[in-house]
Amino acid sequence: MSLPDFTATERPIVALAPMAGITDLPMRDLVAGFGADLVVSEMVASGELLTARPGTREKAELGLERAATSVQLAGRAPDTMAEAARQIADQGAKVIDINMGCPAKKVTGGLSGSALMRDPDLALSLIDAVANAVDLPVTVKMRLGWDDTNHNAADLSKRAEDAGVRMVVIHGRTRCQFYKGHADWDAIANVVKAVNIPVLANGDITDISSARTALAKSGAAGIMVGRGIQGQPWLLAQLIAELEGTQPPETPDLIPLVQTHYQAILAFYGPDLGLRVARKQLGWYMDRCQTPxxxxxxxxxxxxxxDVMQMLPDALIPQTTPEAA
Structure with missing residues (x-):
């Protein structure tokens, strides 16, 4: 089994980043429907998956049969990570990604996510455990390092490659930056030079201009888009077309798109929880339209x-015409 065939075209890889509470199954399906080389699930805590806490196992189970989909695992115990990887592999996972980039305090406080970059030996033990547990491609997403005094992404990526990792994604910030400042795409070039596997540049990629600049500065094999997708799930398809030198698809009619997305959220979560979960997605669409x-x-x-369905058509009439992504 292999990663999607990234060699089928000379253009860079274009992937969707994992974002907690955002890249759920309805969002991933919508983005993938427009076009994407790879989409990555919300982070799944390996320990919670094994204890089957409500809502966690569902994130791993649903959507596993989708092509070009990766499931992201987080944790700090090699045995637990390995068993979680085996379980989702048995359930049909195609690719497993290891989270070493999440900066959230509730994650790093448990010594997971980007906290692993402070303990490279532990990080490598997790990679070894997962890679040896499954016959699936394993990838890693990380940051440049913990802080500005410790940019160790290049060294850690090289060690990950030696352990069998097939691709790394680098967010061009340290953990201590969180999402402040600007992603340092130049610094990602050090990782590209250190390894022979694909490296994707991540951070602050919101349109074709930023995508091309990130690629030029980093020398990366592709890009991973995160927050730029909010309110415009067709963005990756437009970036792919631009990078291929073909005509980008037009921005779709928002009214049927958002209504379909809203109904998919309700169907996935149920009417009560779905109503609440959908609010942030609707908010981003309305930001785009400058809804009164x-x-x-x-x-x-x-x-x-x-009532929401009835109000959406009026809410999605742009008050000003936003620029195409």
Whole structure:
């Protein structure tokens, strides 16, 4: 089994980043439907997956049969990570990604995510455990390092490659930066030079201009887009077309797109939870359209999904014409 055939075209890889509470199954399906080389699930805590806490196993189980989909695992115990990897592999996972980049305090406080970059030996033990547990491609997503005094992504990526990792993704910030400042795409070039596997550049890629600049500065084999996808799930398809030198698809009609996305969220989570989960997605679409504040407020406060569906057409008429992504 292999990663998607990234050699089928000379253009750079274009992938969707994992984002907690954002890249759920409805969002991944929507993005993949427009076009993407790879989409990555929300982070799944390996320990919680094994204890089957409500909502965690579902994230791993649902969508595993989708092509070009990776499931991201987080944890700090090699045995637990290995068993979680075996379970999702048995359930049909195609690719497993190891989270070494999440900066959230609740993750790093448990010595997972980007905290692993402070303990490279532990990080490598996790990689070894997962790679030896499954016959699947294993990838790693990390940051430049913990802070500006310790940029160790190049060394850690080389060690990961030697352990069998097939691709690394580098967010061009340290953990201590969180999402402040600007991603340092130049620094990603050090990782590219250190390894012979594909490296994807991540961070602050929101349009074709930033995509091309990130690729030029980093020398990376591709890009991974995160927050730039909010409110425009067709962005990756547009970037792919631009990088191929073909005509980008037009921005779709938002009204049927958002209504379909909303219904998919309700179906996935159920009507009550779905109503709440959908609010952030609807908010990003309405940001794009500059929806009047009073209408926006009524939609986001509504406790009736049918009323929301009825209000969406008026909310999604752009007050000004936004520039194409």
């Amino acid at each position: 504040a009073d209408l926006r407020g009524r939609i986001l406060r509504s406790k009736d999904s049918a």
